[in-house]
Amino acid sequence: MVSPKYPSSVGKVVAALKTRYRDFNHYNLKNPLDELLFIICSTKTGEASYRSTFRSLKRTFPTYLQIAEAPAEYIARPIVSGGLSNQKAKAIRNLLDVIIAKFGEPTLNPLRKMRDEEAEAFLLSLPGVGKKVARCVLMYSLDRQVFPVDTHCWRIARRLGWVRPTQKDKHCAPRDMDRLQFKIPPTLRYSLHVNMISLGREICTPSAPHCDVCPISAFCSKIGVNRTKKKLRLKIAR
Numbered sequence: 550m551v552s553p554k555y556p557s558s559v560g561k562v563v564a565a566l567k568t569r570y571r572d573f574n575h576y577n578l579k580n581p582l583d584e585l586l587f588i589i590c591s592t593k594t595g596e597a598s599y600r601s602t603f604r605s606l607k608r609t610f611p612t613y614l615q616i617a618e619a620p621a622e623y624i625a626r627p628i629v630s631g632g633l634s635n636q637k638a639k640a641i642r643n644l645l646d647v648i649i650a651k652f653g654e655p656t657l658n659p660l661r662k663m664r665d666e667e668a669e670a671f672l673l674s675l676p677g678v679g680k681k682v683a684r685c686v687l688m689y690s691l692d693r694q695v696f697p698v699d700t701h702c703w704r705i706a707r708r709l710g711w712v713r714p715t716q717k718d719k720h721c722a723p724r725d726m727d728r729l730q731f732k733i734p735p736t737l738r739y740s741l742h743v744n745m746i747s748l749g750r751e752i753c754t755p756s757a758p759h760c761d762v763c764p765i766s767a768f769c770s771k772i773g774v775n776r777t778k779k780k781l782r783l784k785i786a787r
């Protein structure tokens with residue numbers, strides 16, 4: 550087996566981001582089925598909106614059995630304010646149908662006893678679940694040492710020069726997710742993931758990133774970054 554070759558700056562980047570953002574968890578959840586539905590609610594909407602729609606879904610259907618027995622149009626009602634409610638409701642119904650067929654009830658708790666690879670393979674077998682979502686559930690809810698590559702992690706890792714896209718359009722392909730995960734030491738993956746999200750939202754934005762106030766600027770190759778003089782009024786770090 551090939552030994553991982555970690556970027557030389559990875560430890561320093563993790564430490565600098567941790568000092569600034571303190572591993573804020575972005576409200577993710579410890580129950581794996583909650584987490585999966587929370588992620589569905591978060592599709593194409595802002596943080597306040599998806600937190601509110603997930604709460605509304607749980608208030609309307611206090612148990613997963615109730616959601617599993619409800620028609621999709623009923624599931625759509627409490628999540629309508631988050632947008633795409635019909636698609637999200639159908640996705641939730643489809644997921645629950647497959648999970649019940651596999652485990653006999655609406656739960657993902659059997660994943661707790663599976664090895665990482667087995668649990669990831671099961672999650673990937675669910676309709677509409679890709680590597681990023683599967684690894685979010687594994688990391689946030691099951692405390693596995695994986696590295697979900699979301700849009701912020703992907704953008705920042707490229708700018709740092711840690712990974713090159715294999716796709717012409719620079720989209721993160723599943724194999725790129727594996728390559729990047731392989732470059733991050735397992736014990737640092739959680740911290741790096743949650744803090745890259747915070748950095749990507751506040752400073753390393755898609756266009757005009759604020760490199761002048763970035764806590765990891767000393768370690769960054771700034772690949773593909775357009776220079777900007779735009780100033781950022783910094784928020785107090787959490």
Ligand code: SF4
Pocket residue numbers: 705708709752753754758759760763764765766767769770771772774
């Ligand atoms: S220095 Fe600039 S490009 Fe590099 S991580 Fe910081 S904000 Fe992003």
